[in-house]
Structure formats: structure tokens, C-alpha cells
Amino acid sequence: MRKRIVLPVLSIFTILVSGMIATPASAHGYISSPPSRQANCAQGRVANCGDIVWEPQSVEAPKGSMQCNGGGSRFAVLNDNSKNWPAASVGNNVTFNWVLTARHRTSTWEYFVGSTRIAVVNDNGAQPGATVSHNVSLGGRTGRILVLARWNIYDTAMAFYSCVDLQVGGGGGNPTPPPSSPSPNPPNPPQSPPPTNPGGGTWAAGTAYGVGATVTYGGLSYRCLQAHTALAGWEPPNVPALWQRI
């Protein structure tokens, strides 16, 4: 009975509130590779990033900023050049790959090094495709550089910001600084299966289990039904497709 009252109120408030939300809290996109600063935070390669870990796609701010967080009120950690941001080793031509959670109509995608715009892709208000990649020439720059990317939305005053640290140039380039914490998924040759844990111990997130491995969890024993790397939220009693009580 309460719901009957709530629903009409809901519609009225929806109209009012939707007009008032100038900067939606919802989320939209970022560069995943080479990893942007927010991608390095979400991957756990850089520690103490704050809320950006949960929503790397949410670096939204008014258009025109040259700051990594877009000059908004959140995610100032992205502007902190003193943090130990890993720099991806690249050549002069780099393909920037985006993750989108909403395919907003787009005016332009812009790429800057310092105050110089090194590339612009004009979508003329079109909706982007399912995936977005841009090949950008770094113009012969070498050494460590910071690229600022701006995704300018066509029908709002907002843009999405991603900063990418790069180490440009082959051979003598400095290696990528070691990440502050080890990646849970270091790159490995595609053909080599991950080492799997024979089991017998206590279930632990981050462990790769093969079919037949046994673990204990909450005082009970389970057998692995399907090869996977364990993760929080996939505790044996919660995922009967992966673990069978024994």
C-alpha cells in the first residue's frame, strides 16, 4: 500500500531531480590500454588512489581542462605527478583503446602532450561504435611523456578525461618503473596455462584452481568443477557452478 503512494511521488520527483542533475554521478569511459592512470589504479598497480579504483570510467568534468581529473572536485590523485605511475613502453605510433559504459554522442576525441594537441578525431555528433581505438603519432617525441585524452560529449558541456604515462622509444628507453604492488596478472605467453594449485588448503582469492582441486572453506570441503582463478565474491558456497561440496 505504501508503494502506491511512493510511485506518483517518484514520478514527480524524477521530473524535478532529472532536471537538476547537472553533473550526473553515472559513468562513461576511460582508456584501458596503454593503461591510463585510472586503469592503473583499478588494476591495483598503483596504491592509495581512493574512489577512482571503483569507477575509472567516471572522470567527468566540464570541457576544456588540461588536468588529468578534468579539474573536477573528485579524483585529484590523478593529477599527482609525484605518484609512481607506471609508464608503458611504446613506439612512435600508439593505439589508445577505450572502455565505454555509455556510448554518448561525441563531438571529438582529443590527445595532448603538454599544451600541444597532437591528435583530434571528429565524430561530428555521431554515437561511437561498440569499441573505440585511435592510432596516434607521438610526433617523434622520445622519453617519458604524459598524454592527456579528452572525450568531448556532443550534447552536454562535459568531457571525460584520461591521462596515460608513456615511455617512448625503443632500445635505450628506460624500463617501466616497477609497480608499487605486484600485478595479480603479470603478462604471460598466451600458450602457457597458469600454474594451478593442487588444492588441499584453505580457499584463497587470487589462487588459480584446476578441475579436481580441493579446498576447505568455512569448515567444509569443496572440489573444483571448472578451472578458474578464485576471487572475492566467488567463495565456494556462493558459486556452485565452480565448486562442489564433498
Place this chain on the structure above:
Amino acid sequence: MKRFVLLAVALVTLAACDAPPGVTAGPSIAPSFAPPSGSPPPPLDESGGYNDTDVMFLQMMAAQYGPAAELLKLAAGRTQNTKVRDLASAMDVTQADELTAVQGWLRGWAKPLTPAADPNLHAGHGGLPATGPDEVKALRDAPAAEFDKVFLNLLLGHQHQAIEYARMELTSGVNPKILEFATRVDSSRTAQVTMMLGMVSG
């Protein structure tokens, strides 16, 4: 854009319902909580009440599973990377079980299994779910050399959206078992995002 309206609905739902103690108001504030560890979750309260956010969360999740299953099955069949294949296969089977549970909860409450078809809520582009026929086609058409990259970037966007839904639920849902489910969605997708970002940049 239309999704902002949904968020507005969530905001108002919060205002219209009693927030459980300890839950922070406001969808832009990420609630902090410890992921479950060490012990099984408490027994679910089958008699718990529910609100519009609980229902909306389940319906939005239900709408998410179909396209994801297509992406995951394509990836499990085509990728040459063992890690990508194991992750895709495990996500496929765990999410199939989740969908069964989600539909069971909605049926138990006699609610539609899909979000309301109100065009003002989510018609057109930028609505929900983020993944649909365009994304599935993009993956199906991806050349072998690009396949993993396309898959991972599509699925990253998809799982980020599930995290957004879960956090909406954790902010303003009230049903204990749905909140517990949202906690698992939030922690599992967050861990998957971490793994996939490692794969896409590795």
C-alpha cells in the same frame, strides 16, 4: 543520458524509503565495506521486505545477463589465451546461476523479469544495458588478432555497469538477501575488472 533519470529514480527511492542504518545516502558516494572473507555469508532473511531499488537492481541485472552470456561464450570458444578462456568460462557459468537466482527472487515478488518499458526511463542510446546486439556483433566480427582486446574492452564496460548497479543497491536497497547479492556482485566484478585490465595491458 536517460540513465541519469534512472539514477534520479534511485535517489528519490532513497528519499521515499527508510534507509537502513549505516548505509550512506547518495549514489556518488561509494559505500565502503569489507568483502566477505573467511566465513560463509549469514543465512538469508527470506521474509525481508523490499523496496523499488531492490526490484530495479534485480531487473537491471536480469537485463544484463543475456548479452554478457553471448560475449562470454564467443570468447570461451575463440580466444587463444588460456587465462582469458578460463575467466570467460567461469564468468559464464557463475552468471548463469546468478540469473536463475535473480529471476527466482523477482518471481517470488511477482515482479516483471525485465525493467519497466517506460521510454522515458531508458529508451534510445546510452540506456541499459550497455551491452547489446551492436557489442555482440563487434566481437563476432573482430579479427583474430584483435579478438581478446575487443572482448576485454567490451566486457570491462559491461562489468563496470554491474558495479554501478550494485552500488545503487548497496546505497538504497533494503532487502538483506538482495544486499548480500549486491555485495557479491560488487566484489566479484571489481576483482574481474582488475584481472581484465591486467590482461588487456599485458
